[in-house]
Amino acid sequence: MAVQRGRHFLQIPGPSNVPDRILRAIDNPTMDHRGPAFGVMSREILQGLHGVFGCAGPVIIYPASGTGAWEAALVNTLSAGDRVLMYETGWFATLWRELAGKLGLEAEFLSGDWRHGADPAAMEARLREDRDHAIKAVCVVHNETSTGVTSRVAEVRAAIDRAGHPALLMVDTISSLGSMDYRHDDWGVDVTVAGSQKGLMLPPGLSFNAISQKALAASKSARLPRAFWDWEAMLKANATGYFPYTPATNLLYGLREAIAMLEEEGMANVFARHHRLAEATRRAVRAWGLEVLCQEPQEYSSVLTAVLLPEGHDADVFRRITLEKFNMSLGNGLGKLQGRVFRIGHLGDMNELMLCGTLAGVEMGLAAAGVPHAKGGVQAAMDYLNGNA
Known part of the structure; x- marks a missing residue:
């Protein structure tokens, strides 16, 4: 060129684009991730994320891309052979379905045309057919980055409720969080998946699971293998402001600044x-x-x-x-x-x-x-x- x-x-x-404020924050010297200053910072970040996700419950941070957060959502709540209901809204919904299959889940994909969001009525109809409750989770991409189409998450939640179905609701907000209205608690979402490199204005490298009490309860009986992605280990360490393994310290500096910028606006x-x-x-x-x-x-x-x-x-x-x-x-x-x-x-x-x-x-x-x-x-x-x- x-x-x-x-x-x-x-x-x-x-x-x-990463704003200068966040670049300057990331540029700080790396601190001791076992020291007292780090514990203060991470507790501040974990609390600040509640306002971004619209949740009162825990938010878990991984040093990973959004794909890691997809996997974490599934392996912490499901067991091999479980059925998950997904909707074909575009390329990233397709990739999430493929990941579910690789984990040994039975991923059922409702067909879409890549020009519309997930159809709540179609999902409700399928859930009503599932009288034995073989479907354990419903997975929806909030903002499909490949198409510029959003799905109406609150209406999907209402469809699940009308069907009287106990499935967990998992939502990918990798490209919408921090840019579009999203309400984890108000919309009854059980696991929200997110990444750092979109509305949070950070480089790639952090991913997130916001989790409900229902999802936490499901994690107690889930049997898919998990180690790096294990919620239990994260929550135990996070309670005191630390992580069970080395976190992406300098990206966390940037995340603290990003939360501050969102709160200021x-x-x-x-x-x-x-x-x-x-x-x-x-x-x-x-x-x-x-x-x-x-x-x-x-x-x-x-x-x-x-x-x-x-x-x-x-x-x-x-x-x-x-x-x-x-x-x-x-x-x-x-x-x-x-x-x-x-x-x-x-x-x-x-x-x-x-x-x-x-x-x-x-x-x-x-x-x-x-x-x-x-x-x-x-x-x-x-x-x-x-x-x-």
């Missing part, structure tokens, strides 16, 4: 900011004459927008040209969407000027790649933002 000047625009839907304001930037992005897409992948307005993501390119145009070619000419990275299409869509990330430490620069890069990239489009997408976004600041 040619020499690039200026700031690289990282506009993928995660890892998101206020979670409601964080969600409103993301919603505003997402709507501006969708208005730009429509002004270009292109199509948003998500087909249901109430399921639009505030984290990213996946954009369909016209037939005969390769989204990966467009992305390559945009990167080479304008030093901006956009998300690629995953799985069956490869080459068909590009994804604009608008999450984390993001403001209006950053978004307008991003959309200008997309509009110039469309022209450079010869993708048919109308002009004026950036202007449509600015018009909206000027009226909704």
Whole structure:
């Protein structure tokens, strides 16, 4: 590639841009993870996470990617041969299903079209059929990063309750936590899975399980092997502010700063900011004459927008040209969407000027790649933002 000047625009839907405050926090000298100062810091972090997850119960932190938190949620609550009900919302729901199968679980996948969220009515119908309660858990991705489609978690919870089914509810919030409204306790979630590299504005490397009392009770009889992921060992150590093995100390510095930044802005304001930037992005897409992948307005993501390119145009070619000419990275299409869509990330430490620069890069990239489009997408976004600041 040619020499690039200026700031690289990282506009993928995660890892998101890490703000300077968090970078400076991570840059602190590593402390003794068995010393008293560490215990004070980790207790502060564990308490602060309650406000981020919307929970009163424990949140466990692993030095791992979100995939590790997927595994931890399953192995702590289930036994070999247990059935889990999942919904095909996109690439990451598919990967979670594959992981469940590798663990010896029987993963049942309700089919979806990758343009809508999980269907609560379909899940309720399937649970009503399960009169013997063979299904032990329902697993849903809140914000499907591959498609820009969200699932209505509160409605899924209501569907489980209407069916009178005792299954645990597990929710992947890896790309939504800290960016979109999420309420672990209010929505009756048993295990919430999350990662550090999206709305929490950190580099990759931390993952989380927020757990209910029902999930804790299930862990007592679960028989899948677990060692590194064991909740019991974590909870015992966390009670005094420590970990059963060496934690990612410097990332925890950053996490403490990230929680402080979210608290300073206020979670409601964080969600409103993301919603505003997402709507501006969708208005730009429509002004270009292109199509948003998500087909249901109430399921639009505030984290990213996946954009369909016209037939005969390769989204990966467009992305390559945009990167080479304008030093901006956009998300690629995953799985069956490869080459068909590009994804604009608008999450984390993001403001209006950053978004307008991003959309200008997309509009110039469309022209450079010869993708048919109308002009004026950036202007449509600015018009909206000027009226909704």
